[in-house]
Amino acid sequence: MNFASDNTAGVAPEIMAALNDANKGFTLGYGNDDGTRRAERRIGEVFKRDVAAFFVTTGTACNALAIAHFTPPWGAVLCHHDAHIMTDECGAPEFFGNGIKLVGLPGDGGKIAPSVLKAALEKPQWGAPHHVVPQVLSLSQATEAGTIYQPSEIRELADIAHAHNVVVHMDGARLGNALARMNAAPDDATWKAGVDVLSFGATKGGAMAAEAIVFFDKERAAGFDRRRKRGGHLLSKHRFVSVQMEAYLAGDLWLRLARHANGMADRLGDRLTAAGMPPIWKVEANEVFALIPRAACDRLKSKGAAFYERLPDNLPASATVAPDSVKVRLVTSFATTTAEVDEFVSVASA
């Protein structure tokens, strides 16, 4: 019963097989190999656009490098105040951006509302050059609350951002889960909706360690190869990161894996609801948040269930928190089984 994170799972068999296959003979390092070119092209096909893609091994690197590339040091990055870049990356965007400032915006269910974004961008200040300038809007898809932005919602936010010369970045660590849920085409939910640069994650979805910074406008990638290198993020035996991405995208494996994870989250949500512990937010990706009794929580842990408690400070206005209840985050993955889900709810409601 491991619901601690989607990164507690291993590597999807198809991707592991591809890694083994790639281990043949010699190839030039640092991305100068055919496999890397194939992987980049494949991303272009998936997103129906000629893109520039750069592979790295962590989502933090992906986000921080992408954001730094579009933000001068005196720039500000607007994001949800619970965004991963804001709370869980130990200041990586600020480090890569030479002291940029992240500005957290409030919003129910992990999502930024257009009115909130608009107000933030139109807030008068007493005068330049004393203030940082909003330069990037970062949207998490799916969000930290397990919810998702519909393409039309992204469009609306992106239009506001662009009207203020603000670049739109998407933290797509769980993009597959969002797309699988919406049945949306990758292009429709990204650049056609106004996304300028994407952190495209494969690790949480089933890869070993593979993420891509995807520039939908290739021109804007100028200099990025050196930025990645001096961040220590250019792998020498680079074929082994590219091949993961290639396998992840082959035959829509990524969407199949995401659909499985989403399905497990649905099942978990449904069973918890039936057991009187309904999800706090609509289950839209592969995360379920719920308030469960402390006793249930203890019982689960004693049975070896792995999951994280979260502070109950971030809840919908309508939520009523029973005394002795605990807010928990439950994450499913490509490797989650129905047996695990069922056992979890069974123990919780015992």
Place this chain on the structure above:
Amino acid sequence: MNFASDNTAGVAPEIMAALNDANKGFTLGYGNDDGTRRAERRIGEVFKRDVAAFFVTTGTACNALAIAHFTPPWGAVLCHHDAHIMTDECGAPEFFGNGIKLVGLPGDGGKIAPSVLKAALEKPQWGAPHHVVPQVLSLSQATEAGTIYQPSEIRELADIAHAHNVVVHMDGARLGNALARMNAAPDDATWKAGVDVLSFGATKGGAMAAEAIVFFDKERAAGFDRRRKRGGHLLSKHRFVSVQMEAYLAGDLWLRLARHANGMADRLGDRLTAAGMPPIWKVEANEVFALIPRAACDRLKSKGAAFYERLPDNLPASATVAPDSVKVRLVTSFATTTAEVDEFVSVASA
């Protein structure tokens, strides 16, 4: 015939097998797994000391993080002027160190002489606070010229450094090759000789992407976990980097792989000597530098041999460069075969 770099080889079979084995079940991410603890302990056993070790996926990250940890922003790092950190990392140490300065020292065969180090550290300057302060000495083992430092040589340099409160860092991207050659114990050639922090590379030696920053004094690692994280260098599915290191060190695999690579370099050097193209510097690790006729170079390339030409600006005083000769760097690896070596020399001398 691939002599372009040791990173053009793939992954040693034993390490690939370990990666496959590790792909079972769930484990906590970010290094909170048993395998990571085992790998760290194993490093301690190899070096006969209780160490703090942090795993990353590139040598550049390894060096830059280690150096930044010991250098305040106004510090200087002394290294050979051909050191990898000086010439090939696109300013990564300067980036991670918030604008530290690298000072390149001259030296034959890629090695820094004690007298040169002493002079650099004792150079009078007109006054603080106008000048940066030497803070770290970085030694490459093996060097960029394929030579190695004997433990006694390291000791002498380290004593000079320590007398000036300068920390000793070793860039051990090819440490295995150096140790295998010297038949030296890992402890004797590192911390017992005065090395304070080590970039311990496994990638070039046969891993997929695995390097460790090794602190021989655990106390000095305080804060390093956050430094790595904000550099984007903490893998989420961390078990897959740890297991590479574990397999690399198991049963002295690393030394066996290094001995093979060194042996291939010896063979290459011997055959080139026999063919009238003797190595420029003594072959001490897995790199051979030679001056070969331009025609031989062209012939080799036309046969598909992969290797890099280098500028002839860095040669021993005694070297005589024939017109139309080319300086080449030839790197062997665990995967190099005698057939490749023999074919290379045969084509070169045809």
Place this chain on the structure above:
Amino acid sequence: MNFASDNTAGVAPEIMAALNDANKGFTLGYGNDDGTRRAERRIGEVFKRDVAAFFVTTGTACNALAIAHFTPPWGAVLCHHDAHIMTDECGAPEFFGNGIKLVGLPGDGGKIAPSVLKAALEKPQWGAPHHVVPQVLSLSQATEAGTIYQPSEIRELADIAHAHNVVVHMDGARLGNALARMNAAPDDATWKAGVDVLSFGATKGGAMAAEAIVFFDKERAAGFDRRRKRGGHLLSKHRFVSVQMEAYLAGDLWLRLARHANGMADRLGDRLTAAGMPPIWKVEANEVFALIPRAACDRLKSKGAAFYERLPDNLPASATVAPDSVKVRLVTSFATTTAEVDEFVSVASA
């Protein structure tokens, strides 16, 4: 009628005279002159402690250098969300601190309450190394709302901070105003109350451009001379910054100047109250905030009055904002005259 800022005033005559006097003969640059030593000693006498003091020409430099000196890159700085370092320095602390994070805390009247600080420091997070670590608490004295912290209040906050290994910084751009109001001894209101490092401003108080970073524990200043130099903040003709501080402190000039400014703020507050436009917050230093009718605001501007409007988003809960009213900030200085004050209120209430 200039109430735009205390920096719209010129230089107090006593300080200008000292600058003229200092312009005699040759002295060594960069602070190696007797005058600089005298000025540093004088600060020690004022604060009744042997201090290390470093002079710079802007308050932003003062704050950013001081904060960076105590904050590793992965550190967080807690401050009021309206603090000058948070809103008006264009990211200087983040720049000097290599990407540190500023965390704004709420609080009425520009002040941080002990309970708020405690909650911020005790907030559980799911785990290192994913989060930045609080490292510095920065208190503004006087605050951006023109209020002040009593020594006992500083003591309470500092005790909480120190219990969490958090250093206490004071942004004392208007320290003179606060001390003059409280009739508190400089030592009682700073290091004896727990302040570790002080940005001691003279510019707003009447100097031309002179601020000091004051370390109450000299040991902790190690390396700061180089930090200042590489920030470009070490003046070559250094005597001209030192002499301003010396003159500012001579014969308690600074407190006399501050008392005048405070008195003008009192008069302004009293007259505005009498005219039905009472200050929003208690007038404790040399700033008055008030809600005035739009018509009054326009009338004042047409008469050449200089002052800034502020967003009405930051008000006491008890405040009732009449339609068409404007929140204004009025700052007095050593150079403000009673005539100006009286004319301002007269025009405002006409």
Place this chain on the structure above:
Amino acid sequence: MNFASDNTAGVAPEIMAALNDANKGFTLGYGNDDGTRRAERRIGEVFKRDVAAFFVTTGTACNALAIAHFTPPWGAVLCHHDAHIMTDECGAPEFFGNGIKLVGLPGDGGKIAPSVLKAALEKPQWGAPHHVVPQVLSLSQATEAGTIYQPSEIRELADIAHAHNVVVHMDGARLGNALARMNAAPDDATWKAGVDVLSFGATKGGAMAAEAIVFFDKERAAGFDRRRKRGGHLLSKHRFVSVQMEAYLAGDLWLRLARHANGMADRLGDRLTAAGMPPIWKVEANEVFALIPRAACDRLKSKGAAFYERLPDNLPASATVAPDSVKVRLVTSFATTTAEVDEFVSVASA
């Protein structure tokens, strides 16, 4: 007898008078005053071009901010290996440039030869993105050896730089001395010769603390106001820096002051020659370097003469260094008197 530096002198009387005059009434801070606009316009008139100029108080800030503005973090700055930015600014350019790399070029008499620049820019490297990219050429005028670049020499270097997309920066801490010597028009010796951005120093020339970053192409200054602010280099009582520059340029005061300093250097050079201690390099600005007997050096110091000794490691090939001789740097200023010069040589040759 103070020849330690031109910054050991005080402030020229005309500039001190202007500072006193500026101390009247209220003006807006942060450069929003008429005097600042006048000073910027005056620079434009002097250089016969519409420029963007930003005032700061130190030369280090001036250089570091200007260079950082044109150099991405992975950029390299080419300069003479004895340049002030290389040796005397404690890493300020690296800090402001987020870890850029300074590459020192050799050259007699502090000057870079076109062939040396060309070779540096055309040096082949094994491949992007492993290496930093030359982005700025920084020329010191006058140089650290007291020599100067003729406009035609600047032109030749700038053409080479521009052909490689390298921006030309001039460190003009002693530009007045160079122009006065050459009788060259400011425009001819700067932008018309290819200089893109200028650090225009007034402090060494006679101001208290006033330097300007001058962009000859105003478009390229975009964002610079925020860069300066977050560096802590925007003065609040800004009129007091502007007025120094205005007075410095009024009626060609700056050139008169420089001519005096140069004349004193000439006299010093001539007398030293007559006394058998000829200058090492041609005296072209206000610095004289000479080899003098240790005994003379000691005698001078015992008489209170102030000057710096320098390492004898940087000498023309033709120089013969007598045993027991000392290399000294002697700097004259607007305040140097003939009596001081004569006494210095008299004591030296006694």
